[in-house]
Amino acid sequence: MSYPAALVLHTPELWCLTGPAPTMRQAHCHDDIELNVVTDAPLRYLFGGTLAEIRPGEVGLFWAAMPHRLLDSPADMSRAHVGWAHVPVRTVLGWSLPDAGLARLLGGRPVVAPMEAAGVLDLSAFDRWTEDLATGSVERRRIAMLEIQAHIRRLLHSVRGTDLPSVEWDGTDDGVRHAALMARYAMAHFHDPITAAEVATAAHLHPNYAMTLFRRVTGTTLGAYLTQCRVAEAQRLLLTTNATTAAIAVEAGFGSQSGFYATFNRLCGMSPGAYRRRSGSSQSAPDRRN
Structure with a gap:
C-alpha cells in the first residue's frame, strides 16, 4: 500500500474568528489545539475514527493533528455560526x-460539553480575541491568550470523562457511516501493517468500492489517512514521553526508521528531534497517556 500525502496540512498559528461554518471538502490537520463554540445549527465532524457533533450551545475542544473533516449537515450550514480559536500545541x-x-487533550478524541463547562464563553469572546490579535498589541495578545487558556483549563477540569454523547445522523447517507467504520478501524490498527481489504471488511464492503467511498467522504486516500494517524501518534509520543525516536517509529507503526524520518519531515517540515525541541518537550517527560 502506498502512502501519498493527500491531506491538507496547515501551519500552526494562533488565530480566532467567528462566522458561518465553512464547507470542508477534504480532511485536514494542523498542530494546534482547536476550540469551537456553535450556535443555531450543529457541526458534524468525522474526527479520526469518531463521528462527533457539536450542538448549539456546546463547546468542542480537540488536538487538530488528527485528520478531521467537517461534514455536510442536513441542516443549513450557513446557520451554524461558529467561534473558532487555534492555539499551537507548543504554546499549550x-x-x-x-x-x-493534557492526556485527554492529546488522546485523539474531541471533548464536547455545554458551553458553561468552559466558563462564560460565547461568540462575543471570539470576536474580542480576534480584535485583540488584529491590533498587533503585545499586551492585548497576552490578555487574549490568558483568557483562552482559562477557558481551556476550566473545560478540561470540568469534563472528567472522554465519552462523546450519542449522535443521531438523521439524513446522512450510509456512505458516512461506512467511512466512519473504516476510519475507526484504521485508528485502532494503524500501529500495524494493514491492507485496504482489511479496512474494507470492517465496513462489509468490497475493497475497490470501499476505497472510492472512503475518499469521497474524507476527501483523501486511506493511505494518506493512515500516514497522518501515524504521524499524529509520533507527535504525541514526542511531546509526552521520553522514548527515543527509533522506539517511536516502531510504536507509531512505521516500517523503518528511515521511512519515519522522511515522512515526518515531509508532513511536519522538520525532523522528529527538532519537533520535540521546538515544542519545549523534555526527553525525560513522563508518559501522560491514560
Whole structure:
C-alpha cells in the first residue's frame, strides 16, 4: 500500500474568528489545539475514527493533528455560526496543564460539553480575541491568550470523562457511516501493517468500492489517512514521553526508521528531534497517556 500525502496540512498559528461554518471538502490537520463554540445549527465532524457533533450551545475542544473533516449537515450550514480559536500545541504545552488534562487533550478524541463547562464563553469572546490579535498589541495578545487558556483549563477540569454523547445522523447517507467504520478501524490498527481489504471488511464492503467511498467522504486516500494517524501518534509520543525516536517509529507503526524520518519531515517540515525541541518537550517527560 502506498502512502501519498493527500491531506491538507496547515501551519500552526494562533488565530480566532467567528462566522458561518465553512464547507470542508477534504480532511485536514494542523498542530494546534482547536476550540469551537456553535450556535443555531450543529457541526458534524468525522474526527479520526469518531463521528462527533457539536450542538448549539456546546463547546468542542480537540488536538487538530488528527485528520478531521467537517461534514455536510442536513441542516443549513450557513446557520451554524461558529467561534473558532487555534492555539499551537507548543504554546499549550507551556501552560503546564495537569497530566490528566493534557492526556485527554492529546488522546485523539474531541471533548464536547455545554458551553458553561468552559466558563462564560460565547461568540462575543471570539470576536474580542480576534480584535485583540488584529491590533498587533503585545499586551492585548497576552490578555487574549490568558483568557483562552482559562477557558481551556476550566473545560478540561470540568469534563472528567472522554465519552462523546450519542449522535443521531438523521439524513446522512450510509456512505458516512461506512467511512466512519473504516476510519475507526484504521485508528485502532494503524500501529500495524494493514491492507485496504482489511479496512474494507470492517465496513462489509468490497475493497475497490470501499476505497472510492472512503475518499469521497474524507476527501483523501486511506493511505494518506493512515500516514497522518501515524504521524499524529509520533507527535504525541514526542511531546509526552521520553522514548527515543527509533522506539517511536516502531510504536507509531512505521516500517523503518528511515521511512519515519522522511515522512515526518515531509508532513511536519522538520525532523522528529527538532519537533520535540521546538515544542519545549523534555526527553525525560513522563508518559501522560491514560
